[in-house]
Amino acid sequence: MTAIYEIFMENAAAFMQATTVTLKLTFVSLLLAMLIGLVFAFFKISGNRVLYGIAQLYITVIRGTPLIVQLMFLYFGIIKIVVLPAFWAGSLALAIHAGAYIAEIFRGAIQSIDRGQMEAARSLGMSYPLAMRRIILPQAFKRAIPPLGNQFIIGLKDSSLVAYLGVAEIYGTALYAQAENFQPFETYLVAGFYYLVLVIIFTFLVNKLELKLNVENGGDAK
Amino acid sequence: MIKIKGLNKYFGSLHVLKDVDFAVDKSKVVVLIGASGSGKSTLLRCINFLELNDSGRVEIMGKNIDPKKDDLNKIRQDVGMVFQHFNLFPHKTVLENVIEAPIFVKKMPRQEAMETASYLLEKVGLSDKAGVYPCQLSGGQKQRVAIARALAMNPKIMLFDEPTSALDPELVGEVLLVMKELAGEGMTMVVVTHEMGFAKEVADRVFFMDDGRIVEEGPPCEIFNNPRHERTREFLAQVLN
Numbered sequence: 001m002t003a004i005y006e007i008f009m010e011n012a013a014a015f016m017q018a019t020t021v022t023l024k025l026t027f028v029s030l031l032l033a034m035l036i037g038l039v040f041a042f043f044k045i046s047g048n049r050v051l052y053g054i055a056q057l058y059i060t061v062i063r064g065t066p067l068i069v070q071l072m073f074l075y076f077g078i079i080k081i082v083v084l085p086a087f088w089a090g091s092l093a094l095a096i097h098a099g100a101y102i103a104e105i106f107r108g109a110i111q112s113i114d115r116g117q118m119e120a121a122r123s124l125g126m127s128y129p130l131a132m133r134r135i136i137l138p139q140a141f142k143r144a145i146p147p148l149g150n151q152f153i154i155g156l157k158d159s160s161l162v163a164y165l166g167v168a169e170i171y172g173t174a175l176y177a178q179a180e181n182f183q184p185f186e187t188y189l190v191a192g193f194y195y196l197v198l199v200i201i202f203t204f205l206v207n208k209l210e211l212k213l214n215v216e217n218g219g220d221a222k
Numbered sequence: 223m224i225k226i227k228g229l230n231k232y233f234g235s236l237h238v239l240k241d242v243d244f245a246v247d248k249s250k251v252v253v254l255i256g257a258s259g260s261g262k263s264t265l266l267r268c269i270n271f272l273e274l275n276d277s278g279r280v281e282i283m284g285k286n287i288d289p290k291k292d293d294l295n296k297i298r299q300d301v302g303m304v305f306q307h308f309n310l311f312p313h314k315t316v317l318e319n320v321i322e323a324p325i326f327v328k329k330m331p332r333q334e335a336m337e338t339a340s341y342l343l344e345k346v347g348l349s350d351k352a353g354v355y356p357c358q359l360s361g362g363q364k365q366r367v368a369i370a371r372a373l374a375m376n377p378k379i380m381l382f383d384e385p386t387s388a389l390d391p392e393l394v395g396e397v398l399l400v401m402k403e404l405a406g407e408g409m410t411m412v413v414v415t416h417e418m419g420f421a422k423e424v425a426d427r428v429f430f431m432d433d434g435r436i437v438e439e440g441p442p443c444e445i446f447n448n449p450r451h452e453r454t455r456e457f458l459a460q461v462l463n
Contacts (some may be wrong), residue, residue: 046408114309116309123270123272123298124302125327126327130326130327134322134326170428
């Protein structure tokens with residue numbers, strides 16, 4: 001126990017710094033992933049074969065290959081084209097990865113909204129984009145929150161792989177520290193603790209948001 | 223106001239509307255009756271182009287509509303619709319449901335939209351519900367909000383697709399009352415319904431549909447007391463008993 005405590009205290013400053021990096025990575029990549037996901041969700045429901053095919057290809061490839069392979073491939077691919085700091089290259093790769101899953105979450109949520117909602121909106125003279133923006137998407141986003149929360153937690157933990165690009169986020173910091181102190185067991189335990197705390201806080205926030213939206217809108221009655 | 227000629231509609235290989243001719247004059251109330259699956263709702267939905275006809279002509283307010291060229295959003299502003307399952311926007315309050323389209327489609331100033339909405343909510347007897355969400359309303363109240371929402375666009379024609387079919391029996395009356403008032407004010411209305419009492423009392427003309435065709439049409443007294451077709455007689459015998 002004392003060894004764990006010592007490691008915790010010794011590396012507290014480094015891990016706190018690393019936590020901010022992990023959070024930044026997570027938020028930048030997931031924000032981007034939501035945009036990517038929304039675009040590809042629209043591709044899938046567009047009814048346009050070409051767009052559907054592009055989305056389908058993207059989702060199949062991303063879901064069918066390991067994240068670490070994508071990360072390395074994209075990192076070395078990206079730095080061939082543009083000089084990009086590892087943080088940004090990593091964020092971009094994480095975003096492209098999570099985007100595929102989020103696209104399916106959005107597609108499912110949009111398609112789960114009763115067809116009558118779109119018909120009612122169109123019958124009032126709304127255009128398709130306006131009806132989407134004002135009527136369908138607000139309801140779909142609400143429904144997407146539980147699976148999105150899940151995806152966010154996965155994204156937070158996935159960000160640990162960016163350590164291999166040399167980014168000093170939580171796992172990267174642990175990697176570096178254990179090489180110096182020769183106490184990998186204790187060091188990784190501490191790293192895990194940081195992730196766990198972040199995930200617990202995040203889960204709490206998502207649950208609160210869900211509750212708040214439910215109270216405001218009183219469920220999904222027609 | 224509405225003129226339909228030789229309209230055909232297919233769902234895949236299913237021929238749901240067969241050479242339908244249909245017309246409604248200004249300020250008239252037309253009721254469509256017939257068994258489920260006879261094409262009544264599809265015909266109604268062809269009038270505001272929620273369904274597009276495969277052949278034939280659809281003329282709205284004297285203008286022949288080509289769905290490929292004409293702005294359907296513009297036409298739909300003049301053709302209000304009320305649905306069987308209400309389709310209120312659950313994430314918006316009653317008031318927000320009613321002001322949504324005037325503000326975002328007609329670009330009406332918010333203040334003016336609110337005034338129109340409170341007038342319409344009063345008209346359907348729901349002034350006190352302006353601030354609540356649809357899930358807190360009864361079926362009859364939801365449908366009256368849906369009527370107010372459609373009226374907020376100041377339409378020239380109102381379509382009703384089985385507006386009372388999803389309601390508990392004791393709530394049907396309040397919705398029919400609002401519809402009767404509307405008819406009394408000279409609104410042009412097309413109503414798909416199984417409420418034969420409403421058809422008898424309010425309709426100017428009744429159309430009976432069977433298997434995608436309009437089999438018989440006439441004033442309600444004629445259709446109900448003296449149906450000419452065997453199919454009409456059978457149908458009426460079933461629904462009236």
